[in-house]
Amino acid sequence: MSNDMQILIVDDEDSIADMIADALRDEGYAVLVAYDGRRGLELARNYQPSLILSDVMMPFMDGLKMAELLQHELGSDTPPLVFMSAVDCRNQTQAYGSFLFKPFTLETLFATIETILQV
Amino acid sequence: MPQGETPAQLSPNLPLVFATGDAGTDLVMNGGIPSQATTLIIGPPGAGKTVLALQIGFAAAQTGRNVVYLTNISESHIRMLQHARNFSFFNESLIRQNFNLISINSSVQQQGIDATLNFIMDVARSAKADILIIDSYLGLKQLFQSEGPQGRNLMFTLSSRLSMLAVTTILLGEYRYDDIHIEPEFAVADAIVELSYSIYGLMRSRYLSVIKMRGKAFLEGLHRLTISDKGITVFPRQESLPLHLTDAVSTERVSLGIPQLDTMLSGGVFAGSTSLVAGGAGIGKTLLGLHFLMAGAPDEVGLMVSFQESEAQLRQRLAELTMGPHLAKHIEILHLSSIELILDQAAWMIRQKVVHQNIRRIVIDTIDSFEQSSQYQQRINDFIRSLITMLSEHHVTAILIYEMPFMQGQYSFANINQRYSTDTIIFMHHVEINSRLQRSITVVKQRGSNHDQSLRQMDIIDGNITIGAPFSNLSHILTGLPIVTSIDSEKESARE
Numbered sequence: 001m002s003n004d005m006q007i008l009i010v011d012d013e014d015s016i017a018d019m020i021a022d023a024l025r026d027e028g029y030a031v032l033v034a035y036d037g038r039r040g041l042e043l044a045r046n047y048q049p050s051l052i053l054s055d056v057m058m059p060f061m062d063g064l065k066m067a068e069l070l071q072h073e074l075g076s077d078t079p080p081l082v083f084m085s086a087v088d089c090r091n092q093t094q095a096y097g098s099f100l101f102k103p104f105t106l107e108t109l110f111a112t113i114e115t116i117l118q119v
Numbered sequence: 120m121p122q123g124e125t126p127a128q129l130s131p132n133l134p135l136v137f138a139t140g141d142a143g144t145d146l147v148m149n150g151g152i153p154s155q156a157t158t159l160i161i162g163p164p165g166a167g168k169t170v171l172a173l174q175i176g177f178a179a180a181q182t183g184r185n186v187v188y189l190t191n192i193s194e195s196h197i198r199m200l201q202h203a204r205n206f207s208f209f210n211e212s213l214i215r216q217n218f219n220l221i222s223i224n225s226s227v228q229q230q231g232i233d234a235t236l237n238f239i240m241d242v243a244r245s246a247k248a249d250i251l252i253i254d255s256y257l258g259l260k261q262l263f264q265s266e267g268p269q270g271r272n273l274m275f276t277l278s279s280r281l282s283m284l285a286v287t288t289i290l291l292g293e294y295r296y297d298d299i300h301i302e303p304e305f306a307v308a309d310a311i312v313e314l315s316y317s318i319y320g321l322m323r324s325r326y327l328s329v330i331k332m333r334g335k336a337f338l339e340g341l342h343r344l345t346i347s348d349k350g351i352t353v354f355p356r357q358e359s360l361p362l363h364l365t366d367a368v369s370t371e372r373v374s375l376g377i378p379q380l381d382t383m384l385s386g387g388v389f390a391g392s393t394s395l396v397a398g399g400a401g402i403g404k405t406l407l408g409l410h411f412l413m414a415g416a417p418d419e420v421g422l423m424v425s426f427q428e429s430e431a432q433l434r435q436r437l438a439e440l441t442m443g444p445h446l447a448k449h450i451e452i453l454h455l456s457s458i459e460l461i462l463d464q465a466a467w468m469i470r471q472k473v474v475h476q477n478i479r480r481i482v483i484d485t486i487d488s489f490e491q492s493s494q495y496q497q498r499i500n501d502f503i504r505s506l507i508t509m510l511s512e513h514h515v516t517a518i519l520i521y522e523m524p525f526m527q528g529q530y531s532f533a534n535i536n537q538r539y540s541t542d543t544i545i546f547m548h549h550v551e552i553n554s555r556l557q558r559s560i561t562v563v564k565q566r567g568s569n570h571d572q573s574l575r576q577m578d579i580i581d582g583n584i585t586i587g588a589p590f591s592n593l594s595h596i597l598t599g600l601p602i603v604t605s606i607d608s609e610k611e612s613a614r615e
Contacts, residue, residue, distance in 0.1 A: 013196055014224035035224050057196075057214070059221045059242045086200040087214045102197045 010040030011055040037061030067096035140178030143353035161294040162314035180217035184249040257292030274304040354463035376414030379586035383571035398547035408482035416449035419479035426488035439582030460492035486519040
């Protein structure tokens with residue numbers, strides 16, 4: 001897998017964020033991690049990753065607010081977003097990106113990422 | 120403090136308590152969790168702390184309050200939500216809107232106590248939290264134990280800061296009861312709720328008890344609780360419920376639905392009184408109870424609490440009564456199983472029906488089923504007296520059915536009179552006459568009224584009770600083996 005692909009993971013549950021980060025690094029991706037929406041927005045602005053995997057419920061700024069601000073700032077340059085949540089909020093997230101229902105397998109995660117990044 | 124008055128330092132826009140989503144818990148806690156205060160919910164693993172906290176959170180979110188549920192090490196959000204979905208209080212649409220599940224992740228915790236406190240305050244402020252729950256607070260505290268006094272006083276610092284935001288704080292921890300005397304947070308907390316369980320035989324019984332509630336009365340002692348798909352349901356200990364005894368004596372008579380029996384009672388029993396109907400198996404006690412309930416219909420709603428016959432069986436018997444099968448639909452039936460019966464659950468169900476369905480007549484068939492089911496025999500007298508008082512307080516006229524040993528020969532009412540202290544005792548029993556069992560009925564006691572003292576013949580014809588004349592030419596009827604007396608001696612006694 002190409003390591004010029006950078007993926008930003010935003011999740012307040014660090015055990016989940018770190019586990020996904022390790023798995024993606026093993027697959028050859030460069031990975032950035034944030035544990036809340038505010039930090040996630042900051043990293044997305046600064047690094048413009050190839051893809052953002054984001055939780056929805058997070059402290060200070062939730063995933064939807066982060067997506068809304070990113071779209072407002074970056075417009076069509078906004079990286080593709082995949083929301084991950086144990087709560088079914090597809091109705092709210094569909095305007096900004098895809099949705100993965102937690103819990104999911106790494107196989108499902110990789111397949112979703114590969115489809116979006118076309119690798 | 121007068122009702123409705125708000126202490127000056129509290130936000131007047133918030134309620135004084137937050138309901139817990141369970142009527143029993145609210146009753147025990149005098150309305151619910153105290154608002155803008157710190158409540159500790161303690162107990163061993165599996166006692167139901169998280170379920171109770173989630174239930175309180177969803178009850179508040181349902182009313183538009185903002186709830187933040189902060190987790191640290193106890194359970195992942197995925198698993199927590201998977202479990203929470205099994206409860207009827209869970210409302211997916213409230214998640215994110217009013218109910219936010221946030222993790223105090225380890226990177227924050229590793230930065231130390233100040234960073235963690237700042238994180239909690241920032242979360243509470245940005246979410247405009249009305250209620251903030253930390254699961255588990257003890258886990259957090261243990262992490263900072265090495266940080267000296269600041270670690271030990273974590274709760275004091277946390278409570279003080281959150282109170283400035285008018286946040287109601289609920290902290291969960293796997294504390295043991297003995298920790299109450301050692302750990303400083305128990306002095307700081309405004310309220311302490313303990314969830315516990317004990318093993319009795321093969322049963323695990325769960326309890327909720329309020330150890331402390333600053334400035335508020337609450338129901339003392341242990342209260343049984345169950346965890347079901349509804350969440351936590353607490354059944355307040357019957358004896359702990361406040362009773363408002365009334366000295367008023369009713370002069371209104373209530374029919375038992377059997378005209379001859381009403382005559383024996385000088386017109387029926389008093390409204391709001393309690394009568395004990397005692398007798399052996401198959402004598403017709405339940406049937407007497409059904410007559411009594413039907414006599415009140417349709418104006419007075421009747422409730423049959425049955426530990427023995429099923430609702431279908433009782434409905435069939437009601438339909439056979441000549442009083443009018445169309446009245447049977449006015450009789451409520453509550454069938455309880457005496458197997459592993461939770462006394463307070465049964466009492467709570469009866470109370471709920473009495474209060475919410477305006478029950479005016481009740482039959483409990485049989486009252487001794489409570490005794491057989493009680494884990495604590497020493498509480499049974501108080502339990503039953505309290506139940507009777509509760510019925511009287513709600514102006515319910517009650518019949519308690521008591522099963523006595525069949526054909527014992529020597530009957531004693533001393534114990535049951537002392538135990539139940541009912542206003543009236545009606546005794547039904549079998550008598551052997553000419554190798555045939557004959558039913559008899561007598562009024563043993565009727566407080567504040569004259570009553571017929573004779574032992575009368577009783578029969579059941581086509582599912583209906585009829586009462587005839589007193590037995591003649593017989594004595595020692597109560598032994599079950601009467602002796603034939605001479606006509607002359609009977610005339611002699613009649614003259615006397």
